[in-house]
Amino acid sequence: MRLALMEQIRSSLGDCMVLGAETLEIATRELQRDDFDLVVIDPGLPGFDPTAPADRVSVVDKIIEASPSAIHVVVTGSDSSVEAEEFRQIGAAGYLGKTGLEPGVFSDVLEDISTKGFSIRLSRVGMTIPDYRYSGLTPREQEIIDMMTRRERGMKRKQIYELMSQRLGIDVGTVEKYYKQARAKLMRQGHKLPKGL
Template identity: 50%
Template sequence: MHRALVVEDQNLMRLALMAELRAGLRDCYVAGAQTLPMAKQLLDQDQFDLVITDPGLPGFDPTSRHDRLHVVETIIEAAPGAAHLVVTGSDDEDEALACRLLGARAYICKTGLSQGELPLVLKQIDRGEFSIQLSDLDTAKLDLRFPTLTPREDEILAMMMHRNTGTKRRAVFQEMATKAGINAASAERYYKQARAKLLKLGRLPEGL
């Protein structure tokens, strides 16, 4: 069983990251902490395989490089056997390098973190790579969710909307099939079901 800890003071982001981990890792136990003391308490009580940390925690100046790196260093020292992933809304390439030197395995900006991307980051970590994703507002894309769709229908539409120019639908179906452990035909079926629902509602976004 995988054991993961998400250290993030923003409730919606923490819950979203926890949901991503549950969806991407089978038999995953996920805990959440809003502050550094809460995180240290959980790390003292249990051993975690993965720790995701936002360095801008309450009680520290989110604009201070010293404070942010202190948060990261403290958590890494409290769980030296875990893989550490830093997720932040105030990303910086120099800070990413500093986090790597402290022992972090990934440094990801929240701005570019879409649904379904966290498992890809974890695969990079498993291969021994350092994963870094900095913000790029020029390439930011809309992230839409529709309540009438199932989670898999939602995911395949998001992947289709975010595909690179020139990428064929067939390639997206295969990508989802690999991620979800299904075949490409099933992925295409989810896409067609989702598209039909949105057409019925008259809410089909551009690119679908």
């Protein structure tokens, strides 16, 4: 999940570098070496009991303390509105449940933070189809494939092109090109295409 989350952050934010740290020790060391604009925190880091509220608060508090100038967003698989409020009180600007995280959500969360000061998005278990990941696709091609497979019934391809165009700040025609390239790659590789593609 860590690599998938890092990729989602990178694709949501565009031109950036994303650094991942699997332990609190690695995270605090890197935070002492560099200033980061955005720090995404999983309160269930190894070495701490992910079910113990005190351990979860300790992880978030230590990371916020080590990077006071950053925007802090907590991403967790065990989310609750009570915990979100507790983390907001100690300095987190955002709180996201991992379940149901969709591509592009980080740019939406940052927009919420800039306009409202805090963003909360609790898990949604609304998955009706599995997630597909394909080798050989660029991140943008994968994102358009994801958006197409998750589109609501009756939603046209052109509407998806427009949504992705707005999210990434690129031309609608370029988005359509990504879609056609991705679809052609998948067909050449002999993949059975999910319904809706």
